Amino acid sequence: MCLQLSKSSNKHHVKLPKLGIMRFKAGIKIPEKIKSVTVRLSPTGKYYAVLLVEYEKQTFNKTGRQLGIDLGVADLVIGSDGIKFPTIRFDKILARKKHYWEKRLARRRLQAQKEIAWDKHNKVLNPRCLDDFKNYKKAKLMVAEYNEKMTNQRNDYLHKITVQLVKDNDVIVMEDLKAKNLLRNHKLSRAIVNQSWREMRRMLEYKCAWCGKTLVIVNPYKTSQICSECGYDDGKHTLDIRDWTCPGCGHHHDRDINAAKNILRLGTSLGKRVVTSA
Incomplete structure (x- = not known):
């Protein structure tokens, strides 16, 4: 199952099954194609979405x-x-x-x-x-x-x-x-x-x-x-x-x-x- 970022509001929304469109904050640009999402609740009451995506391999000289x-x-x-x-x-x-x-x-x-x-x-x-x-x-x-x-x-x-x-x-x-x-x-x-x-x-x-x-x-x-x-x-x-x-x-x-x-x-x-x- 592949998930897609929502088209709305500057790529700060992700559409999840059964939950609908959810707004998120991220420090980096999220790729368009998302393979899976795991939502985790921290002890401080914050929800984190762990994304599995396809990303180009980074190399250093x-x-x-x-x-x-x-x-x-x-x-x-x-x-x-x-x-x-x-x-x-x-x-x-x-x-x-x-x-x-x-x-x-x-x-x-x-x-x-x-x-x-x-x-x-x-x-x-x-x-x-x-x-x-x-x-x-x-x-x-x-x-x-x-x-x-x-x-x-x-x-x-x-x-x-x-x-x-x-x-x-x-x-x-x-x-x-x-x-x-x-x-x-x-x-x-x-x-x-x-x-x-x-x-x-x-x-x-x-x-x-x-x-x-x-x-x-x-x-x-x-x-x-x-x-x-x-x-x-x-x-x-x-x-x-x-x-x-x-x-x-x-x-x-x-x-x-x-x-x-x-x-x-x-x-x-x-x-x-x-x-x-x-």
Whole structure:
């Protein structure tokens, strides 16, 4: 079944079966032919239409560049060329406003539960439920809106980084991080979740496939403790050590850049598994 955009009002209407003509907002031009539409309701009460369309494959010019990237906490992405993309803590930016409504949500939920229990105790014919309390629903909506805003800001930042990486490099080598194991460190667990490393990998996978570039995934074992110049193994470094000097060759390393160089070497010289390619 093929759906068509409505002819009315500057292509801002789509005709859906059983629903008729629906107005929508979109930041890009929608192709005339739509194969399918999935309508999704978000926790904030917004309806999103996910469209499946035919679209011409986008490609970027070949640059001949190869890049190894190390994922971190202080900096989100560290490249083997020395370029770093800083971490932006979107959860902290809105933390105070979100906490304001989280406290009210907890208090209003407790009050509503007391009212519901009182109705049941008095055997009211139609006892109230949580959705019958407008103050509770308002607080719940506000918390959901702040969560959605943080998610949108984080995804927008990840999209900008991944597009730049794919556009500037033909081969990208990244580490296969197991975030579940890293979350055992309770001091860094919240910061690690905020980084969304898995989401960044997912974006790189499909963008490399779209644009004719190659993504390689390697095991990050010892990449931060081996000298990228001479291969000397300096042993495990604690997280507070951000730079070190190799006892073997005397070269001074930035911990993250050195790891990114080792990741690039693993991905290009040892023929590791290619995830996506042209």
